[in-house]
Amino acid sequence: MSHGPIVQTPTPEGFRPHVVAHHFHDANQEFHSVKLGFWLFLATEVMLFGGVFAAYFIFHGQYPETFVKGGEQLSVPMGSLNTVILLTSSWTMAMGVRACQLSQKKQMLGFLWVTLLCAGGFLVVKYFEYTAKIEHGLLPGSFWHPHGHYAEEFANVEWPNLFFSFYWTMTGIHGVHVILGMLAISWLIWQGGKGRFHSGFSAPVDLIGLYWHIVDLIWIFLFPLLYLVP
Amino acid sequence: MTTNVPVADVAVETSNEPTNYLNCKRGFWSWAATLDHKRIGIMYLVGVTLAFLVGGIFALGIRIQLWSPEGVMFKATSEDGLAGYNQMFTLHGAFMVFMFIIPAIPGALANFALPLMLGAKDVALPRLNLASFYLWLTGTLLACYSIITGAVDTGWTFYTPYSIQTQQSVISMGLAIFILGFSSIFTGMNFIVTCHKLRARGQTWFRMPLFCWAVYSTAILQVLATPVLGITVLLLAFEHMYHIGIFDPAYGGDPVLFQHFFWFYSHPAVYIMILPGMGVISEVVSVHSRKPLFGYRLMAFSAISIGVISFIVWGHHMFTSGQSAFVMMAFSFLTFLVAIPTAIKEFSWVATIWKGSIALTAPMLYAMAFLIIFSIGGLTGIFLGALSTDIHLHDTYFVVAHFHAVMMGSTAVAFFAGVHHWWPQIWGKMYNETLAKISAVLILTGFMVTFLPQFMMGSQGMPRRYATYLPEWEGYHKVSTVGAFILGTGFALMMGYLIHSIFAGKKAKQNYWGGATLDWKTQTPPIHENFDFDPVIESDNIYDYSFLTEEKKA
Numbered sequence: 019m020s021h022g023p024i025v026q027t028p029t030p031e032g033f034r035p036h037v038v039a040h041h042f043h044d045a046n047q048e049f050h051s052v053k054l055g056f057w058l059f060l061a062t063e064v065m066l067f068g069g070v071f072a073a074y075f076i077f078h079g080q081y082p083e084t085f086v087k088g089g090e091q092l093s094v095p096m097g098s099l100n101t102v103i104l105l106t107s108s109w110t111m112a113m114g115v116r117a118c119q120l121s122q123k124k125q126m127l128g129f130l131w132v133t134l135l136c137a138g139g140f141l142v143v144k145y146f147e148y149t150a151k152i153e154h155g156l157l158p159g160s161f162w163h164p165h166g167h168y169a170e171e172f173a174n175v176e177w178p179n180l181f182f183s184f185y186w187t188m189t190g191i192h193g194v195h196v197i198l199g200m201l202a203i204s205w206l207i208w209q210g211g212k213g214r215f216h217s218g219f220s221a222p223v224d225l226i227g228l229y230w231h232i233v234d235l236i237w238i239f240l241f242p243l244l245y246l247v248p
Numbered sequence: 249m250t251t252n253v254p255v256a257d258v259a260v261e262t263s264n265e266p267t268n269y270l271n272c273k274r275g276f277w278s279w280a281a282t283l284d285h286k287r288i289g290i291m292y293l294v295g296v297t298l299a300f301l302v303g304g305i306f307a308l309g310i311r312i313q314l315w316s317p318e319g320v321m322f323k324a325t326s327e328d329g330l331a332g333y334n335q336m337f338t339l340h341g342a343f344m345v346f347m348f349i350i351p352a353i354p355g356a357l358a359n360f361a362l363p364l365m366l367g368a369k370d371v372a373l374p375r376l377n378l379a380s381f382y383l384w385l386t387g388t389l390l391a392c393y394s395i396i397t398g399a400v401d402t403g404w405t406f407y408t409p410y411s412i413q414t415q416q417s418v419i420s421m422g423l424a425i426f427i428l429g430f431s432s433i434f435t436g437m438n439f440i441v442t443c444h445k446l447r448a449r450g451q452t453w454f455r456m457p458l459f460c461w462a463v464y465s466t467a468i469l470q471v472l473a474t475p476v477l478g479i480t481v482l483l484l485a486f487e488h489m490y491h492i493g494i495f496d497p498a499y500g501g502d503p504v505l506f507q508h509f510f511w512f513y514s515h516p517a518v519y520i521m522i523l524p525g526m527g528v529i530s531e532v533v534s535v536h537s538r539k540p541l542f543g544y545r546l547m548a549f550s551a552i553s554i555g556v557i558s559f560i561v562w563g564h565h566m567f568t569s570g571q572s573a574f575v576m577m578a579f580s581f582l583t584f585l586v587a588i589p590t591a592i593k594e595f596s597w598v599a600t601i602w603k604g605s606i607a608l609t610a611p612m613l614y615a616m617a618f619l620i621i622f623s624i625g626g627l628t629g630i631f632l633g634a635l636s637t638d639i640h641l642h643d644t645y646f647v648v649a650h651f652h653a654v655m656m657g658s659t660a661v662a663f664f665a666g667v668h669h670w671w672p673q674i675w676g677k678m679y680n681e682t683l684a685k686i687s688a689v690l691i692l693t694g695f696m697v698t699f700l701p702q703f704m705m706g707s708q709g710m711p712r713r714y715a716t717y718l719p720e721w722e723g724y725h726k727v728s729t730v731g732a733f734i735l736g737t738g739f740a741l742m743m744g745y746l747i748h749s750i751f752a753g754k755k756a757k758q759n760y761w762g763g764a765t766l767d768w769k770t771q772t773p774p775i776h777e778n779f780d781f782d783p784v785i786e787s788d789n790i791y792d793y794s795f796l797t798e799e800k801k802a
């Protein structure tokens with residue numbers, strides 16, 4: 019529908035050209051607009067998680083023993099393993115972005131695949147953690163019914179269910195973000211395979227990379243707050 | 249989309265009108281899948297008008313119920329009791345706030361006018377813009393679903409613990425608001441990026457029309473405050489489904505925390521509503537007084553500072569909820585701070601009109617109504633922001649009348665001022681000005697008759713949200729109900745002549761009001777690509793009307 023000339027970004031051999039949307043003057047303006055928009059989206063993510071974090075700190079201040087006791091029930095080795103997995107995936111994502119900007123298609127796809135596998139690995143570990151918590155009855159709010167020695171452990175603690183409300187809510191919302199990230203990365207692999215992303219057009223890889231770093235960053239806060247309760 | 253066929257070739261044969269964004273393409277999908285900000289603006293306009301209609305019908309229902317002390321539609325003695333009244337005022341509030349006022353000016357008017365004012369071809373992220381509209385539609389449909397499945401009766405504030413105990417439809421209404429929130433976030437993101445990246449050549453920040461400043465400040469609030477509402481209603485839905493207990497005292501949670509969360513969003517939301525309205529009034533007042541805006545820079549800074557301050561005053565909604573005395577003093581003091589930038593705006597509008605060449609057109613009449621009602625709304629806010637008087641006035645009709653002065657009497661009236669102002673530019677058609685003036689007067693009169701009695705009975709202690717009341721209030725309530733029907737008549741008349749004008753209105757001449765900003769420099773109505781030239785802004789005086797006298801001489 020454009021009256022003006024069609025603006026294409028420079029395209030290396032073997033890649034698909036990118037056409038700049040009609041309402042931008044040039045690729046630079048397009049890239050910076052999309053990037054600013056994406057940073058704003060990340061700000062909304064921070065505010066959204068900020069709300070739950072604020073609630074966490076308020077209740078942690080009210081019932082410190084509950085949170086310490088609750089945190090002791092979580093498996094630090096599993097949490098640490100997941101932290102390592104996510105940090106690794108952040109690194110592979112960054113390498114994927116770099117490969118994309120250098121128009122190295124094979125390397126980019128490789129790094130994206132490793133990132134995707136790490137994300138899957140994170141969810142597998144989380145699955146084992148969740149099933150254990152369900153078995154022991156360490157569930158949020160009204161589902162709270164600790165079995166066996168867990169019942170004794172929490173016998174003298176005020177509102178033990180509250181810690182697990184936070185544990186499930188926070189890791190649950192984070193988990194949804196991991197799944198959304200996996201969908202986004204799969205899309206990158208699919209379209210990247212067709213040669214759509216290269217030095218002349220890397221915005222989607224850059225930005226989904228940013229998203230993935232934020233998802234990791236949130237976990238970096240969740241891990242000490244839940245597993246190593248201060 | 250990559251074909252380079254000029255639009256004109258296709259459309260000119262079927263119409264002797266010049267091609268514009270309305271006639272360049274036809275058919276359902278050319279609208280439903282459009283990326284054109286102007287068409288998305290029109291879809292929003294239709295959408296929010298329908299939401300306003302639904303909310304308005306609930307409002308009339310409320311006023312009918314309150315015609316007599318024992319209630320007209322719901323009676324304590326009847327089988328179903330008074331519960332239906334709670335649902336009615338909840339739905340009135342929820343529809344008006346989340347589906348009408350918040351998206352109205354940004355979604356409909358800013359979508360149309362902001363890119364034009366910046367000399368841009370579109371908003372920065374057109375797909376996100378369309379997505380925002382469909383999220384609005386999804387949220388609204390989900391809200392309608394929640395009505396069918398046993399409407400919510402919590403009030404639009406959804407206070408816990410009651411909202412956890414009441415019917416299941418809280419879940420679907422909560423999710424509807426979550427989705428509507430993201431619609432609002434996407435709109436805001438788009439406008440921030442558009443203001444940053446798509447300004448015309450030579451258009452520095454201080455060469456943007458004030459409407460853009462207002463929408464920009466609003467957008468920051470939308471982006472930063474709405475996610476907190478999102479997580480709040482999400483937690484409320486979890487609370488309902490799983491009893492996670494964060495807001496539920498029965499599981500160790502804290503219902504007052506819900507209030508903090510809710511107002512952390514909903515106070516800034518008041519400015520998400522009023523700031524764009526202020527922007528509209530700035531444009532209308534300048535164009536219809538033929539004078540540059542008085543104190544442009546101060547107006548821009550006050551738009552931003554209102555946005556910033558609005559983040560730290562939420563506690564003034566909770567003076568009776570149990571906060572420490574120190575916190576209440578802080579919130580009260582900060583609340584008073586808002587008066588400074590707000591007063592700057594009010595005085596600047598008046599100073600703009602002063603000695604102007606004033607045209608008492610329909611948009612100008614609405615703007616005048618805004619100036620009057622907004623003063624009432626602002627000044628009565630002082631009573632509520634002051635700790636001692638608020639203890640007396642809290643949860644009375646004084647509060648109801650106060651926020652209706654700000655939301656209905658100011659924001660909605662500003663929205664209608666904007667609708668009338670940009671109408672010829674949007675449709676290329678002109679409405680019947682006489683009828684428009686009559687409806688403006690009806691709406692101002694209706695507002696006063698409806699809400700002045702509410703201020704009075706509120707100050708005497710009539711509590712809000714009651715379905716029945718003591719006979720001593722009957723006179724006030726009867727007058728108020730009459731006023732609501734005057735308002736309803738005004739709106740019905742407006743709806744009538746506006747819709748009529750789309751199909752049978754006179755053709756609007758180029759730059760109908762003689763505006764100086766870029767939104768008036770395009771064709772009337774604009775072409776698909778907005779400008780057939782490359783717009784450049786060369787002067788700081790963006791409200792320069794001298795071109796009109798030169799045109800006359802020539």
Ligand SMILES: [Cu+2]
Nearest residue numbers: 515518562565
């Ligand atoms: Cu407030």
